[in-house]
Amino acid sequence: MKQGNKEPRISWEIEEYNHREKGPDWFWALGVIAIASAAIAVIFHDTLFAIFIILAAIVLGFYAARRPEIIEISISDEGVRIKNFFYSFEKIKGFSIDEHDLGNHLIIETSRIVAPVISIALPYTIDPESLRQLLLTRLTEKNFKEQLTHRVMEHLGF
Numbered sequence: 812m813k814q815g816n817k818e819p820r821i822s823w824e825i826e827e828y829n830h831r832e833k834g835p836d837w838f839w840a841l842g843v844i845a846i847a848s849a850a851i852a853v854i855f856h857d858t859l860f861a862i863f864i865i866l867a868a869i870v871l872g873f874y875a876a877r878r879p880e881i882i883e884i885s886i887s888d889e890g891v892r893i894k895n896f897f898y899s900f901e902k903i904k905g906f907s908i909d910e911h912d913l914g915n916h917l918i919i920e921t922s923r924i925v926a927p928v929i930s931i932a933l934p935y936t937i938d939p940e941s942l943r944q945l946l947l948t949r950l951t952e953k954n955f956k957e958q959l960t961h962r963v964m965e966h967l968g969f
Contacts, residue, residue, distance in 0.1 A: 819892075820945060822885035825932050830879045837875070841868055884931055886945065891919060893931065900949045907955035908939045915939050918955040928955065 845868030852861035885892045890899040904920040904927075915933040933939065943952065 819885035819887050821937070821942065822883065823934055823937055824881050824883050825934055827879040827882055829932075833875050838872060841872055841875075844868075886942075888949075893929070898929075903950055905951045905953035905955075906946050907953050908933075908943055909955065910939055917942065919950075920953065920955065 845864055849861040849864045852858070852864060882894045883892075884894075890897055890901075891903065892898075898919070898921055902922045904922060906920070907918045909916045909918055909930075914935075915937075917931040917933055919929050919931070921927050921929060933942070946952070
């Protein structure tokens, strides 16, 4: 692979997350659960926790109603670009391709201190084996699996 080529070798666009439309019943259930939980917290004299529950429910409601953003992913000879963030191959410790019935994911481990593992959904048009061969020219393959919490959140539509 030639060094210094910033032109993408492979690129794709994908939604930030799989959005599921949530009807009024979903938001009513969120509100009832939040108010009941906050009431229980107040009964146990934990007002601060009750406030936290209500604020968390409000934020969750706004996040649930938000439409996903289209994110552009590209891999060049120098690294991986995710939206506006560039990760050079020197700052990536390894990668894995998690092939799953619900969809394939490219998982990269970066040298970042906060949230070092990044999971990127792969569209069905990207051949996992071709992507693996491209990344093996610069990175070490590791045995990562997509985190359970991430799968649960995807299943719930977040």
